[in-house]
Amino acid sequence: MSVDAVLEAAFAAGGREAALVGPAVRSEADRIGFAERFLGRDLNVDLSGGEKKRNETLQLGVLAPKFAILDELDSGLDVDALRDCSRRVEQATEEIGLGVLAITHYTRLLRELRPDVVHILAKGQIVKTG
Template identity: 50%
Template structure:
């Protein structure tokens, strides 16, 4: 069993007016086999948490720790974090001109495993992953995300997840911009990954609709850079009916 442990995490970003603290002491533990949903209003720090764990240089960790099986993640470079078993599905996947999906995936797999996959078997695995996500095999010859629709970009993120096979998946608003059909396909991909048994998932979302297809074990409500409340799946149902207003009011008065 693996454990991703976040303790008293404080993170700032540089603004025109100087450093601004976004995360104000986050505590969170994700273990193998668990799905944790992070919910909250815009600007509450959900994406900051994701990118800070992944090592985005924009975000400055000013306090606290993030460990994976006891190893200090914050001391690692971005590629070392990936090799340690972390994966980030981005809210806004970027286009990479001149790099095909096939080359990108094989290069990433080689970097993580330390050796290139056997080509013939790898092509079969890529095509099978694309098919499971409802993407034609011809996508492997296109430039990464170039000309992809929003839904295709998000499906491609889950193709990467299935092929790279990390210990922990951090999914930053993977449901944003998806129609109902694409949402179901992407959710099925996440559930397949989780069903391997030794995988942890940190799912960041504004809305409860994806939680109809991906059942979380735990739900955490983020407000003003902190976990305002944590609970089981029933907490998502509470948010569906009541929204975030009470949490925002409580945060403003504290």
């Protein structure tokens, strides 16, 4: 299933007009530097790990959820791509009031996202909060 098809299905499931998905997707893709040529590619076959993470960020902007769980957003992204994706997540928190739970093994994501609270887990238990 292509990136476009996934977003069209999400629009339909949310009761939004499918005709609006194209312009919204292209606008958001431009905003985060996600090349338009990726939009027709199969999500599970034709995208690299970094491209999949950019796609997740694209979905935030297009679908405007109230809450997002970002599991390893920094996985497969170079420093510039991480900065772009993190900036878009920060913008979404301001623009649409997006709530975010970010899961990562690396502090580089935390430097980019500016979290309100950080919990450090070890063996399934919170060992530090700050």
